[in-house]
Amino acid sequence: MRRVTMHTLYAGPERTVAAGQTAEFDDEEAARLTAGGFGVYADEPRRKAPAAAGTPAEKPVEKMNLAALQDYATANGIDLGDAKTKAEVLAAVTAAVEAAREAEAEA
Structure with missing residues (x-):
């Protein structure tokens, strides 16, 4: 079982999890949700979003x-x-x- 914090609404046969809420999913479902960008593992540190393609953002x-x-x-x-x-x-x-x-x- 893995805890996933959802980015989007999850509506499954057994439950509904709102965006922003954290819930436990079996390993396979958790992997599918995180790989699809629907959520992130709750027990992993948050990472900053990658810079846009090309040159890194530079301060004026x-x-x-x-x-x-x-x-x-x-x-x-x-x-x-x-x-x-x-x-x-x-x-x-x-x-x-x-x-x-x-x-x-x-x-």
Whole structure:
């Protein structure tokens, strides 16, 4: 027997389980329900949803902290010059991103 928390309504011959409720099912039925996406095993830790296909979701530069901005600049080959504060680094990153967009639009 496995405990399954349902994502959808389960209506079987012996019982009904509403979405959000947890119930015990025999191993075969529990496997079918979880494999079909109708529920999740209640005794397993919840996992975060996978990121959408393609590149991982990235914070907008305006919401990044100083360390993240510096990492972003390094990863994208952006010269920060003498920029030290978050405002200075953000300005340099924003200018570089805008310049890249303009160059791409002209191409």
